[in-house]
Amino acid sequence: MATETKGAAGPAIYAVHPWVPGNAEKGIRQQLLGDDERALLAKVAQITRFNKGEQIYDQGSNADAVFNIISGVAIAYRALGKSEHVIAFLYPGDLFGLTEEGHYANATRAATPVVAYKMPLRAVRRILNNRADVDVDVIIKLCEELREAQRHAFLLAHNSAMSRLAMFLDLQERLQTLSEDTESEIYIPMDRSTVAAYIGLTPAAVSRAFRSLISKKIISSHDLHHVKIIDRDAFNSIADADNTAGP
Amino acid sequence: MATETKGAAGPAIYAVHPWVPGNAEKGIRQQLLGDDERALLAKVAQITRFNKGEQIYDQGSNADAVFNIISGVAIAYRALGKSEHVIAFLYPGDLFGLTEEGHYANATRAATPVVAYKMPLRAVRRILNNRADVDVDVIIKLCEELREAQRHAFLLAHNSAMSRLAMFLDLQERLQTLSEDTESEIYIPMDRSTVAAYIGLTPAAVSRAFRSLISKKIISSHDLHHVKIIDRDAFNSIADADNTAGP
DNA sequence: CGCTAACTTGAACGCCATCAATGCTTGTGG
DNA sequence: CCACAAGCATTGATGGCGTTCAAGTTAGCG
DSSP states (O other), X not given: OOOOOOSSXXXXXXXXXXXXXXXXXXXXXXXXXXXXXXXXXXXXXXXXXXXXXXXXXXXXXXXXXXXXXXXXXXXXEEEETTEEEEEEEEOTTOEESOSOOSBOSSEEEESXXXXXXXXXXXXXXXXXXXXXXXXHHHHHHHHHHHHHHHHHXXXXXXXXXXXXXXXXXXXXXXXXXXXXXXXXXEEOOSOHHHHHHHHTSOHHHHHHHHHHHHHTTSEEOSSTTEEEESOHHHHHHHHSGGGOOOO | OOOOOOSSOSOOOEEEOTTSTTHHHHTOEEEOSOHHHHHHHHHHOEEEEEOTTOEEEXXXXXXXXXXXXXXSOEEEEEEETTEEEEEEEXXXXXXXXXXXXXXXXXXXXXXXXXXXXXXXXXXXXXXXXXXXXXXXXXXXXXXXXXXXXXXXXXXXXXXXXXHHXXXXXXXXXXXXXXXXXXXXXXXXXXXXXXXXXXXXXOHHHHHHHHHHHHHTTSEEOSSTTEEEESOHHHHHHHHSGGGOOOO
């Protein structure tokens, strides 16, 4: 419906293309899809908007569509008792809803206002079966998401609140190195309790860890959603925590 | 070299095929590749053997090959200080070395004697670029690995040793539901410290958690590598831990 | 059959969870 | 534009649980 195709519009998958030498080291993210691929996907895509906090889909509900974020940040999460566990943060260029079939394995909601392409599963499946080039792009993206999930588990394997928080900030910074340069602030789109649910702590512990990093003059923050790393060396030695091994 | 092609030999990717109705619920794993695809991959594959504990590749080394396990169990891990963090356990039918390019993102070693197909990256890339059908299989497998990594993170988000251990056993059981039926023993191919490195605890804590589950008559074990679940209900309520919410 | 590495067990410490109270911010309606 | 209310973030005190370090035991391998 709301699908105009001016220029190279259409779904976009951003990832570090691993076959281009130099990219992996520098963490350069680029658009994987070619213009014709984007146009192809655009034909079956609908632009959808979600308000901050709005549910995108529920865990266990029928999975009939795949999403591709245009702008905003979404949260993939699962119920964990009366609280919840955050699985991943989804940024522009990310693909989701693909990882589960039949029923969605996690729930997803918008952390900020979100604009996304919504693509019916049947159509996506048809394209995947015919276009090897699109497939490869999806494979690359999935590898990236897999690495991201592994990093998340790595983060959770640390048992100091400060380490976890520092690693979290590091991850967020990396996710935003799309267009920003170093020395800039890290933007934290989600609230404290969501951060807590991601790094496996209580909001209280997250708060204390923040204050601890601030009092050590390692980071600074005036706004709840913006953090700046002051002492990069100290920060790294905490983020790498027990990771302070030799080469 | 050691590549005989009798019948439908060649690399095999096992996964829950999500497009076949009923599979997802029952967790039925099946061979994704067709005979011709297996033959195609077999042409570029070499059968390789590793002894128990032998290194398959190092973290950061040049990634020039993809592996597909035929038999045995491998461990993907990363250094974490002077200890290590286990990222994943790789079972027959799993694909690895694919997720990282240029350099391997994790190290991998054999937990038991391992036999695997080793496929040069260039050849695999060529196949991926041409065969949309193979691509789709890889995509399905990657989605499964992604879910697995997410489950791992979910496990690590719990903060009771017993919960983590129970979830770990649950995962292991699931990975082995390839050919075995319920009520059978769970096989634990790796040693305690590797379990500890996977669930983010110390070996001491793992030991205590085991004894705790045993003294509660929830599991039994005579051998360090075999566990049987006696009280399935109690087990589930611990494995789902705080996950004891309604529908 | 003996050695070595891995597992178990114990005691003390430290860190985060918990619960509760206070302070801040965001959004809403007057 | 201000006042109020509701949710979110912070902060404090206490207790439980896993880490740590170390000693003792078992298991696995030559």
